[in-house]
Amino acid sequence: MATFIDSIDERTQLAGTNHLEVLLFSLGTDDGTGRNEVFGINVFKVREVLNIPEITSAPEMADGVEGFVSLRGDMVPIINLQKFCNLQTKDEPKILMITEYNTLVQGFLVTAVDTIQRLNWEQVREPPPLISSSMGGLVTAVSELPDKRLVMIMDVEKVLADAGSFYDETIFDGINKLDTEHTRTILFADDSKIARTQITKCLEHMGVKYLTTINGAEAWALLDKLATKCAEEERDITTEIQAVLTDVEMPEMDGYVLTQKIKADPRMQHLPVIMHSSLTAAANQSMGKSVGADAYVPKFQPRQLAETLEEYFNKIEG
Numbered sequence: 001m002a003t004f005i006d007s008i009d010e011r012t013q014l015a016g017t018n019h020l021e022v023l024l025f026s027l028g029t030d031d032g033t034g035r036n037e038v039f040g041i042n043v044f045k046v047r048e049v050l051n052i053p054e055i056t057s058a059p060e061m062a063d064g065v066e067g068f069v070s071l072r073g074d075m076v077p078i079i080n081l082q083k084f085c086n087l088q089t090k091d092e093p094k095i096l097m098i099t100e101y102n103t104l105v106q107g108f109l110v111t112a113v114d115t116i117q118r119l120n121w122e123q124v125r126e127p128p129p130l131i132s133s134s135m136g137g138l139v140t141a142v143s144e145l146p147d148k149r150l151v152m153i154m155d156v157e158k159v160l161a162d163a164g165s166f167y168d169e170t171i172f173d174g175i176n177k178l179d180t181e182h183t184r185t186i187l188f189a190d191d192s193k194i195a196r197t198q199i200t201k202c203l204e205h206m207g208v209k210y211l212t213t214i215n216g217a218e219a220w221a222l223l224d225k226l227a228t229k230c231a232e233e234e235r236d237i238t239t240e241i242q243a244v245l246t247d248v249e250m251p252e253m254d255g256y257v258l259t260q261k262i263k264a265d266p267r268m269q270h271l272p273v274i275m276h277s278s279l280t281a282a283a284n285q286s287m288g289k290s291v292g293a294d295a296y297v298p299k300f301q302p303r304q305l306a307e308t309l310e311e312y313f314n315k316i317e318g
Contacts, residue, residue, distance in 0.1 A: 043116055117145060200212070
């Protein structure tokens with residue numbers, strides 16, 4: 001039906017503008033409320049949209065995982081988003097969205113797709129508790145569309161973790177505590193609860209202290225406060241924190257803008273910025289480098305994250 005790969009070059013120009021483009025989709029009319037909610041997913045994560053092909057079921061799959069489809073020789077797991085959102089509806093899924101996260105490809109069954117909408121992260125907010133609770137924590141942000149509809153940005157990382165796609169305690173194996181000669185602290189920003197949990201587990205395995213923020217705006221406010229304090233005490237900010245780890249997609253201020261602001265501030269010139277994202281295509285990594293990121297690490301690769309952090313700790317301590 002549609003492919004999104006050809007338009008990537010055009011969308012890379014959004015880096016540093018605090019905008020994103022989302023593909024709007026629906027999961028059907030809720031039998032209880034009578035509402036047909038609008039959901040969104042970053043276009044960068046959507047490879048193509050198809051009519052639903054034949055799905056092959058397999059035993060012992062997580063609830064909501066329907067099976068697999070063969071797509072150009074690859075077996076792609078298929079996830080029914082209606083089931084993950086506990087949506088009671090008579091509307092059957094009609095569309096398959098093929099997505100890529102952390103180099104993993106999977107398909108999402110949805111009722112319909114709408115249009116591509118450009119949003120300003122400044123107008124994207126945390127979901128109200130009522131929405132967050134009713135959606136089982138699967139909505140990471142909300143925003144009002146120009147036509148006054150509310151779009152809910154889905155926390156696909158949580159969907160995939162619940163589906164067993166990349167959450168396994170063995171991913172932390174081989175991460176050892178760093179020497180205790182130095183105290184290391186990082187500040188990280190991520191709006192996904194599941195991602196924050198995995199980051200903290202990685203840092204705790206390393207014996208690294210951390211400051212947690214849920215978006216770029218909150219991270220910048222804390223960094224500015226720390227930089228002011230260090231400047232007053234005639235210290236470099238790296239005596240307080242040794243690195244910033246930032247997601248890319250975040251309400252209010254995204255990781256690209258946060259990185260730009262850090263790199264433009266003389267008080268933070270020695271502070272490494274590591275982007276940590278499920279947007280792992282070469283174009284996204286190039287976008288990170290273009291705004292000044294020192295490194296780009298895929299999400300849910302804690303061993304690679306640990307190695308990257310240790311590399312920059314050694315540079316500062318060396």
